[in-house]
Amino acid sequence: MSALFQPYTLRSLTIPNRAWMAPMCQYSAEASGPGAGAPTDWHFAHYAARATGGTGLILVEATAVAPEGRISPADVGIWNDTQVEAFRRITRFVKSQGTTVGIQLAHAGRKASTDRPWKGGGPVGADDHGWQPLAPSPLPFDEGHAVPDELTTAEIEEIVGQFAAAARRALDAGFEIAEIHGAHGYLIGEFLSPHTNHRTDEYGGSFENRTRFPLRVVDAVRAVWPDELPLFFRISATDWLDEGGWTADDTVRFAALLQEHGIDLLDVSSGGNAPRVTIPTGPGYQVPFAARVRAETWLPVAAVGMITDAEQAEKIIANGEADAVLLGRELLRNPSWARHAARELGGEIRVPEQYLRSV
Numbered sequence: 001m002s003a004l005f006q007p008y009t010l011r012s013l014t015i016p017n018r019a020w021m022a023p024m025c026q027y028s029a030e031a032s033g034p035g036a037g038a039p040t041d042w043h044f045a046h047y048a049a050r051a052t053g054g055t056g057l058i059l060v061e062a063t064a065v066a067p068e069g070r071i072s073p074a075d076v077g078i079w080n081d082t083q084v085e086a087f088r089r090i091t092r093f094v095k096s097q098g099t100t101v102g103i104q105l106a107h108a109g110r111k112a113s114t115d116r117p118w119k120g121g122g123p124v125g126a127d128d129h130g131w132q133p134l135a136p137s138p139l140p141f142d143e144g145h146a147v148p149d150e151l152t153t154a155e156i157e158e159i160v161g162q163f164a165a166a167a168r169r170a171l172d173a174g175f176e177i178a179e180i181h182g183a184h185g186y187l188i189g190e191f192l193s194p195h196t197n198h199r200t201d202e203y204g205g206s207f208e209n210r211t212r213f214p215l216r217v218v219d220a221v222r223a224v225w226p227d228e229l230p231l232f233f234r235i236s237a238t239d240w241l242d243e244g245g246w247t248a249d250d251t252v253r254f255a256a257l258l259q260e261h262g263i264d265l266l267d268v269s270s271g272g273n274a275p276r277v278t279i280p281t282g283p284g285y286q287v288p289f290a291a292r293v294r295a296e297t298w299l300p301v302a303a304v305g306m307i308t309d310a311e312q313a314e315k316i317i318a319n320g321e322a323d324a325v326l327l328g329r330e331l332l333r334n335p336s337w338a339r340h341a342a343r344e345l346g347g348e349i350r351v352p353e354q355y356l357r358s359v
Contacts, residue, residue: 003317004310005347008056008324010264010300012228013176015100015324017056017349018317019338022267022304022326023104023179023234025061027074027116031129037064037077038086047090050331051097054338054349058094059232059267059326060087062106062181065166066159069107069187072114073129078103078166084173091174098350102177103170104234105163105221109187110135110148110196136191136213137198142275156203156213159187164220171225178225179232180217180263184272188214192254193239193246193273211254215261222262232302233258234267237289240277248289252296259299266293267302267326281305284312291321302326310341 005017028042029035043060050058064070064077077083087103094101113130114121123145124130134155135148151159167178182188190196191213197204203213218233225231235254239245255266268290271279279285286305294301303322307313313325331337342349343359351359 002314002342002345002347004314004325004345005342005349010230013100013230015057016098017054017338017342017347018324019055019313019341020057020302020324020326021050021055021059021331022328023059023061023181024328024332025071025075027072029074029076031073034082035086037067037070037075037079038083039076039090040086043076044090044093047101048093048097049335051094051099052352052355053334053336054342054351055099055331056338057100057102057177057324059177059179060090060101060103060175062104062108062186063166063170065105065107065162068112068131068134069162071108071112071186072116073124074116078105078169078173079162081169084169087170087173087175095174095176097352100176101174102179102232103173103175104179104181105166105170106181107159107162107187109133109185109190110139110141110145111185113146135187136196136203139196139198141185150199153201153203160213160216160220163217164224167221167224177230177232178221179234179267180214180221181234182214183234183236183267183269185236185274186272188217189236189246189273192250195239195241195245195273207250207253211257215257218258218261218263230264231262232265232267233263234269236272237268237270237286237293239273240271240279241274245273248292251289252293255293255297255299259297263299265300265302265323266290267304268293269304283308284316287316287321294320294322304328310344313341314345
């Protein structure tokens with residue numbers, strides 16, 4: 001039996017296989033008006049294709065908990081009921097195909113108010129629906145980027161509440177898993193790393209202080225997320241900085257705390273907190289970070305990063321390096337990757353009746 005196509009149970013939820021879709025922003029929502037931040041027909045078609053393709057779990061892209069938490073004005077959000085209703089259409093269809101559906105709850109912090117990547121990804125101003133970014137410390141992400149406003153303790157408290165409110169709406173929208181986005185240099189990751197957190201109050205300085213806000217968010221979301229449903233956390237295992245950044249050792253230490261606070265699985269990525277950092281990429285280059293967390297803690301993990309072929313994914317699961325694999329660009333290239341992999345590995349997978357002639 002293929003390890004990749006064995007079901008996986010977390011709490012009361014059983015995911016049909018271990019080939020999962022990583023959250024990937026589509027930058028395809030309306031920027032303003034009554035439909036701002038709501039998923040569109042593009043989002044429906046995008047996620048529906050991966051569900052009919054046999055993906056075990058789809059994690060919907062970074063979804064902002066507040067308007068100023070978007071990476072770009074074209075990001076989706078879940079801060080109002082219009083967005084909830086639009087997401088219901090997606091979750092109903094994805095679940096009808098036997099695929100589990102989750103959502104990544106996010107706040108972009110100092111990396112907010114930027115343009116779509118295919119338009120350069122640079123900062124946008126008020127004339128282009130932009131806004132003033134927020135961050136733990138007034139440190140711009142890069143040259144030419146706005147200096148973010150340093151969050152007050154009252155504003156930190158408000159954002160914790162925004163994550164909890166977003167989780168309630170996500171449940172109402174039909175999602176079965178919530179993932180808290182703590183990776184890639186966005187707000188939660190900015191608090192974690194000494195590279196971006198220069199605060200001198202209770203939210204900065206020591207490891208305990210830098211993890212305080214992330215753990216408060218976890219606690220707030222876990223308090224409103226049903227006990228029977230899983231809660232994930234995405235982390236950048238390292239900033240890839242020679243000094244002064246978040247490290248793999250920090251990740252292992254933090255992973256144990258996350259499990260104590262009710263996180264069921266760590267989604268292990270890396271980087272994104274500093275520009276122009278040299279990252280030694282290659283097939284499965286982030287898998288060792290996930291494997292280390294799995295070996296040194298009791299927390300389940302998902303591995304991501306240049307996982308592209310069936311045999312590679314199978315070995316990661318069979319060797320105990322991760323409990324699941326998350327595919328990104330490969331699922332953009334091939335929405336039916338999971339069905340093709342099942343055929344190659346001899347795994348069992350659900351095929352829509354309309355597509356049975358393709359088996």
